[in-house]
Amino acid sequence: MDQPTNHTIEDQFQARIDAEERIEPKDWMPEAYRKTLIRQISQHAHSEIVGMLPEGNWITRAPSLRRKVALLAKVQDEAGHGLYLYSAAETLGAERDELLEELITGKAKYSSIFNYPTLTWADIGAIGWLVDGAAIMNQVPLCRCSYGPYARAMVRVCKEESFHQRQGYEIMLTLARGTATQKQMAQDALNRWWWPSLMMFGPNDADSKHTAQSMAWKIKRFTNDELRQRFVDITVPQAEFLGLTVPDPSLRLNEETGHYEFGEINWDEFWQVVKGEGPCNRQRLKARRKAHEEGAWVRDAALAYAEKRRKRKEAAAAKTQVA
Amino acid sequence: MDQPTNHTIEDQFQARIDAEERIEPKDWMPEAYRKTLIRQISQHAHSEIVGMLPEGNWITRAPSLRRKVALLAKVQDEAGHGLYLYSAAETLGAERDELLEELITGKAKYSSIFNYPTLTWADIGAIGWLVDGAAIMNQVPLCRCSYGPYARAMVRVCKEESFHQRQGYEIMLTLARGTATQKQMAQDALNRWWWPSLMMFGPNDADSKHTAQSMAWKIKRFTNDELRQRFVDITVPQAEFLGLTVPDPSLRLNEETGHYEFGEINWDEFWQVVKGEGPCNRQRLKARRKAHEEGAWVRDAALAYAEKRRKRKEAAAAKTQVA
């Protein structure tokens, strides 16, 4: 029914969204909006943290000092992204410790891509090129996300991630232009990381339950399939430039639309990995759990020391007063 | 004073020794004889066990499958020697658990040679050639030791150890006849293991407090210096055959005596390592302690299970009787 004078608080909120206004921490927001953002932002943060593992796996074996330094810097950046994102989630009332608890108990999700193993040095190139590439495709629109802290975090993340992607591509280029063995290593890595990278965009739109509402709230700007198509269109020519073959026999350029048609994703594999049944899911969680448990004494000591310092300061201040 | 009719039990014991009779576990023996044998046999056992560490250090990196198998077999033999020797010590009233406790607390000694690190594959050759060589020099006379169980253990040990020594020498030969790099690796290993191997014979006779009594009791058949000289005389030609240089500028063949004169051992280093200040003393003990502590639950479980089985058998037997 048409009620031109109806201004509920939900309506006002939606109007702000529609007007492309930024929602900030102190603003009123529907509980569902808050919850969906906490879920998405924390999943994003968890992804950065867990993502340190497959890449960190090759720091000690990086084949040149320059690559060793670059990979250390990349992983450090990712950890930093995790920090920004946990902080952004905290502006919505979440507690970092609780979020971390959900991660290590397996309750919380993180990007499934990180449940695949890095088996050769070329995987590091493939991850930078494809995984960061797909992440950027997802993240650039998020820079205009309706929620202020998340949007601003995304701006910082995107800047660094573009650099990472170029570095990953440069690794692939070096390998593709190297010896036959190196080129084969690069092709093998592409073979293993291509489809999982496409899966990073989530289920097809028809099967994606969150999308509609997320788009209405301008958390999401494009659908899964739109982003996936954009990624394929940009990345396939990059593979061709490398002289490598995308492992998809159905791949073909549709001259009319200008888009690449590509094969069906193995949705069984997609859901298996999401469910926790991927190659490395258990190892990733086990590693995070171990780090957390073995670090408990360190965190406890830091708290205890901070408390001691505080008391000493108080005591010193009290003395000064008395004197 | 001459007392032809004095036959104290100590005199009878010594007479048996002098007559080359074997002393067995049930025989009377002076407490000091028992103690010195427990000390010597347990030190020997500890040496076999600790000796598994520097050699075991190269099993995962053995450069051919044949060498990997041989090294596994060698280390397994050494563990077996440890078993025989602990059993021999137990015949004298020692308890294996107590002996192991003394080892990991640092109270008990073991051959200092195992406190040196194995840094290259050639070290494995050097150890087989020199360390087993020196050990054999010590152990062959022990096959005629007055104490039966120790002598018989030594016969078994010597047979296997001769094989180990030949294998070690064969590794050195392969390296010495290999590439320039391999020959250099062999020379470097000889440089590091030569003097510590000479130290395996203990202090000079003049400084060796145990020797006189041990020889009277026919535990020891030759003095430290005698054995050391024999080792040098046998080993120097072997080094020459390999085309390697013994790292001793004072080394020269005395044409008259037929023996090699050699330089002064660095007795400071000798006593430092004996005292626990060698390159790997702490690591060796730490490794043994860790194995022991982390294995406690396994040993406890084995005991608990054995007890359960015993009770079940008793219960089953009781049932049978009643029925």
Place this chain on the structure above:
Amino acid sequence: MTTKEATFEYLLRLGDNALILGHRLSEWCGHGPVLEQDIAMTNIALDQVGQARSLLQYAAQIEGEGRTEDQLAYTRDVMQFRNLLLVEQPNENFAHTIVRQFFFDAFNFPLYQGLARSKDEHLKAIAEKSLKEITYHLRYSSEWVIRLGDGTPESHKKMQDAVDELIIYTGELTTADEVDLMMAEAGIAPALEQVHTAFDERLNAVLQEATLNRPKPSYMQSGGKDGRMHTEYLGYILAELQFVQRAYPNMEW
């Protein structure tokens, strides 16, 4: 894929299983919980690396390119190895090691019983010789599963944790793929269904006596024997195993 190509692949699988598991066991040398178990594990490792030699030698022969057992062991990288995922799992603790060993032996024993009837005479001879050793390995690991499963509450928990973690690697053992089917077809290897039946019964019997629960996982991991996707552990194993030959290539050792 020709029968010869499949046979080569199959021999690599057998050889790599023996090599990688033997290598893992050898990491325990000098660190075992009790001297007798140090000896026992070293002994099993010794048997396995010995089997690996025979199998990789034969594999090289079948391949017919003049490669040696050492070239196969020391110059292939992760993507070319064909061992089961189970055998590259880390030692972790004695419980994990024993469970890994038991799961493998419970499969390997019926497998080798079948291989000892192989139409391939050379493989048959290798299998006959290895069967004695594998019979001992299975007895050893079964006894320890029972001893530790039915020992103390602490040992029971460690064992159950190990079983729960490693069970998802057992599917790959007895799930036949193209190579397995071709080998069974050619009478070179037994049909994996038979091996599975024996494996299954053994697991039930031993785990039950050990008072351990046999989990029913919703999925199984694979990717080892076909080389499609090993775990991140294998690269580190090879870095140690192969270092000397990689650093000093083309030399005699």
Place this chain on the structure above:
Amino acid sequence: MTTKEATFEYLLRLGDNALILGHRLSEWCGHGPVLEQDIAMTNIALDQVGQARSLLQYAAQIEGEGRTEDQLAYTRDVMQFRNLLLVEQPNENFAHTIVRQFFFDAFNFPLYQGLARSKDEHLKAIAEKSLKEITYHLRYSSEWVIRLGDGTPESHKKMQDAVDELIIYTGELTTADEVDLMMAEAGIAPALEQVHTAFDERLNAVLQEATLNRPKPSYMQSGGKDGRMHTEYLGYILAELQFVQRAYPNMEW
């Protein structure tokens, strides 16, 4: 030994210290006790490997045989490395890692202050650039020694154990040998006695504030910087560090 040869040796020492310690720290990546410390340790590792690049590049230049930083890092074996024994010690736990770092930084800071006045212009430039980073490293490790030493009884014990274990590696840091003396003589590096005084004072001050005991060991280990006798740890570090280059030599990465 000529001054040029001694300079090459010395640069290897500086470069290998940075490389091996940076490598050890990088093993923590993704496994730190708290996200902020993961970042901090990775950051220090990054600085150190960066320093290693500069130093090994210059070392190669001085050597004058056309070798590169990567050839020095990836194709020397254990007997040719010149890092201190301290930096090859394993991570063990966060206490060991922090104590190792602190001992090294307390030495490295006054060393680099001295190197920033080197008569060798190139080394002076490297040192000036690195000094900012090393100043931060020392502050970080000192703070954590204090925080963990004076934290809980558990952290105190872990820290004291680490101090007691690692102290025997500190003598090598400031005990001058022929190369050190030649470098001081030539004004290329500071005299180690001065570095020792600063190191000594720093240790006393920080350990005291951390309520930790400074042991007086009866001996000190050495053999790292002169390459005479490294520990058994270094071989394993190099097996990982160098594997790809060893397995795939003479390629661009």
